[in-house]
Amino acid sequence: MRYGAPMRALLTSWIFALATLAVAAPVRNGPVAAKLIAETRSFAPGQPFTVALRLTLDPPWHAYWTNPGDSGLAPSIEWKLPAGFTAGELQFPYPRAIATPPFMTYGLEGDVWLLATIAPPAEWNEARATLAATVDWLICDEYCVPGSAEVELTLPVGAAPAEPDPVRAAAFAAARARLPADPGGWAFRARRESDRFVLAAVPPADFAGDVPAAEFFPFAEDLIQHNAPQAWRRAGAGYRLELVPADPSAPPPAALSGVLVGASPWHAGSSRRALRVDAPFSDSEVPPRSANPERKTP
Amino acid sequence: MKAKFLLPILIAALALGAVQAWAQAAVGAPAPSFTLTDTKGAAHALADFAGKPVVLEWTNPECPFVKKHYGAKNMQALQAKYVAQGAVWLSVCSSAPGKQGHYPADEWNRILAEQGSAATALLLDPDGQVGLAYGAKTTPHLFVIDAAGTLVYDGAIDDNPSTDSADIPGARAYVAEALDAVLAGAPVPVAQTKPYGCSVKY
The missing domain is CATH 2.60.40 (Immunoglobulin-like)
Incomplete structure (x- = not known):
C-alpha cells in the first residue's frame, strides 16, 4: 500500500506521538512502577539537565536508602545513553528509619524520586535523544522481592536554556526538598x-x-x-x-x-x-x- | 530463654549505657555453644564438632539473596567443596513460626533435596535463640568457626551485595577465603564484613 506525502507525514507524526506516549508511561513490575521523567520539555546541547527516576511503591512495600541499614539494598540504575551523554550519581531523598526489632533498616516508601543530572554533549545533530536505563530494586515488607524495569525517555532538542516543564515543577521542587541540604551555617x-x-x-x-x-x-x-x-x-x-x-x-x-x-x-x-x-x-x-x-x- | 525476652534485655542494656552488641559472638573469641535439632530430628551441639572447622549459614529459601546463591549452585558448591575437605557445614533457619522460611521438617527435607544442598545438616532455630546469640542479621549470613572453636569469620558470603547470580563469579568470596585459610592453618584474611541479604525473620 502506498500513501501520498501528506499521509506519510501524518502517519509519522501519529507514530511519533504514540511512541512518546509509550515511553512516558510508567513500567510496572509487581508492586513498583518505574518511570523516567525530565524536568525540562527539551534539552540544549552542552547544558546539563535533571531527570528523575520515579519509583512508585504500593504500600506496604519499601525500598532502601544508599545505606540500607541492617539489611536490604538500594535501587541501582544502569544508564544506556547516546554517545557523548553522561549521567551523574542518583541523588537519594532522606530515608525513614524502619524498626523491625531487632533490626533497623533505612527505607524509602511511596512516591520515591531519585534525581540525576544528565550532561549532553556540546554538539548534538539529531532532533531528539533517547535516554534509556535498566533499573534494579529490592523491595521488602515481611519478605523481600527483587525487581527490575527497562525505562526510557525521549526528549527533543530545544533552544538554550531548556525550559522547565511547568507541569512538573512542583514535583521536582518537592523531590529537591527531600534531598539533604548544605548545612548553611550549622x-x-x-x-x-x-x-x-x-x-x-x-x-x-x-x-x-x-x-x-x-x-x-x-x-x-x-x-x-x-x-x-x-x-x-x-x-x-x-x-x-x-x-x-x-x-x-x-x-x-x-x-x-x-x-x-x-x-x-x-x-x-x-x-x-x-x-x-x-x-x-x-x-x-x-x-x-x-x-x-x-x-x-x- | 525465648528470643522475645532477649530484646528487652538488649534495650535495657543499651539504656543503662552498658553498650554491647546483641550478639554474644565475637570474632577472635570462642563461638557461642548451642544445641539444635536438624530436619531429620537429630540433635547437634557445636561441641560435637570440636577439631573440625564449622560453617554456620543462616538461610531462608524464599529470600532473593539466598536464591541468588542457591539458584546458581554457588552455595551448594561451597558446601560440597569444604565438607569434602573435612569441614562441617550447618545451615540454620531462624524464621519464627508464621514467618517466611519457617517450614515443618519434612517440607525442609523436600526443599533441601530440591536445592541439592550439600550441607552437613539444616538446623531449626524457630525461637531465634542461636541466631540472636550469633547476631545473625541476614540470609545469607555466614560464620566460620575454626577447629579450636574460635569464631574466625562473621559476615557476607562475598563482596557483591546484589540479588543477581551473574555477579557471583566476579565477587571476592570471603567465606571461601576464610575456609581456605582455616584449613591451611593460616590467619583469615578478612575476618568481619557486613552481611547482606534479607533480614532474618525472627
Missing part, C-alpha cells in the same frame, strides 16, 4: 566519648527556632549500630546527638558523614528537614559520659 563536630560517638551541632547565630528531635543516617554501613537508640538533646549553644558505634573497640573513622533529619526545619523560611553532615572527629579527649550529670538515658 557547624558539626564529632568526638568520641567513652563508648559513644557524639555529634555536636551548633546552629547559625540567627537561628531562633528549636529542633526538638533529630535522627542521623550515616552514609557508611559500618559506622553505627543502626538499631541503637539515638539521644538528641540541647547542649551548650546547640545540640548533641549520641550514637552507638558499630564496633566500640575500633578506632573512630575520620568523620561522621551522613544525613541529619530534623523533626522541624533547620533554617527559617525553609522546609528542608535533612542536612548533609560531614563532621570530622576532633582529636581532643573529653571526659567520659559518666562525668556528665545532664545525660538522659534514651
